[in-house]
Amino acid sequence: MIKLSRRLQSIADRVTHGSRIADIGSDHALLPVYLVQSGKCPSAIAGELNKGPWQAAVKGVAEAGLRHAIDVRHGDGMSVLQAGEADTVTIAGMGGSLMSMILETGWLEGKLAGVQELVLQPNVGEDIVRRWLVERGYALQHETIMEEDGRIYEVLHAAVLAEADAHNESLYDPSFLPLHFTEQEGKELLYAMGPLLLREPSEWLIRKWELELEKLGRICGQMSQSDTPEAREKEAAFRREMSAIREVLGCLPTVRPSSN
Template sequence: MMKLSKRLQTIADRVTPGSRTADIGSDHALLPVYLVQSGRAPSAIAGELNTGPYQAASKAAASAGLSAVISVRQGDGLSVLQPGEADTVTIAGMGGSLMTDILEAGRLAGKLEGVRELVLQPNVGEEFVRRWLVKHGWTLTDETVLEEDGRFYEVLRAVLSPTASIENAALYEPAFLNKPETESALWANWLYRMGPHLLRNPSPVLHQKWELEIGKLERIVAQMAGSDTPDARAKEAEFRMEIAQIQEVLACTPTDKPSSN
């Protein structure tokens, strides 16, 4: 059986067993091949826009003897999918903004009809993905953060839910951060950015990711210190405030905090 990277294995583990899965931006079709080989998915669709990866995916499915159950298709985003063909859609390895563009285009075209589960791994811009899910009736049921080869990745699993508005209102309620109710909107924004499940069940990896982000921001502030222009001073103040807010959130979520779920 194909061996996956830690990142791809984390995605695979969140696909509900028995789900017909469409992997969008499949590259070499590593995930679809693994899902079918392991018996987790009875069939899969591997979608890829660019010719090189599309050919590589076709070769991978054929080499594994799975061409009959893995359909490799070339096209843009969810355009490769027909309504009702998949139970789960996985998208990984791209920015959150692009990912939401793909999801939205697919939604408007009816390509998400029949899809009940999304497993998403944005490289950056996770906030955009979380906001899209909330806006369109998806409930974030699970998220995890991992480190691999010096990079941090977040994997999000969401399900389509008729009660998503109620579930999401509770999920993004920042009361557990012990902040004043008058500042609720501010801290809710940080839940979208840092992850509501991740903050409720904090891990050392989560803290490592955001300590690294603080370090980046501090270096930017240090570089700006030599400029006396009003714009530079304003931007420096913004970055300092961002650093302070990240530190406040992390202080509210120590890694030894008992799980609230």
């Protein structure tokens, strides 16, 4: 059986046993191969737009002896999927804006009909993906944050629930944090930092936002060299953002270092 990276393994761990998956932007189809080899999924669709990775996926699936169970398809986003073909959709390794566009196109075209869960790993723009999930009535079930090769990643697992609206309203209620913000400001922070990640903070969550503070500090330092009103305004906005992040981090419970 192939061995996945920590990032891909975190995605695989969230896929429901027995589900048919469609991996959009599958690259070399490592995730579908692993899920079928391990017996977790009976079948898979691996969709890939770029010709080189698509050819590598076709070869890898054939070498694994899984052409009967994994259909490697060449196409853009959700164009490779038909309604009712998958129970789970996985998308990983792209920005949250692009990921949300792919999901929205699939939603509008009916490609997500019958899909019961989404396992998503945006490289950036996680807040955009969380907003899309809420807008389209998916209930966030789990959030995972980890480090791999010097980068920090988040994996979001969302499912179709009859009571999704009530679930999301409770999930994005910021009252569990003792913050000095309006309710809307608190919600914005939950979208950005992760409502479940903040409820069970880890060392990697803290590290991610410490790095963000360092980046924003550098930007503010550069902007302070300019005398334009626009620069002053942007610097003030960034400093307000930094203050909000510090306040959130300051009210989280102490995190024990990971043994990993």
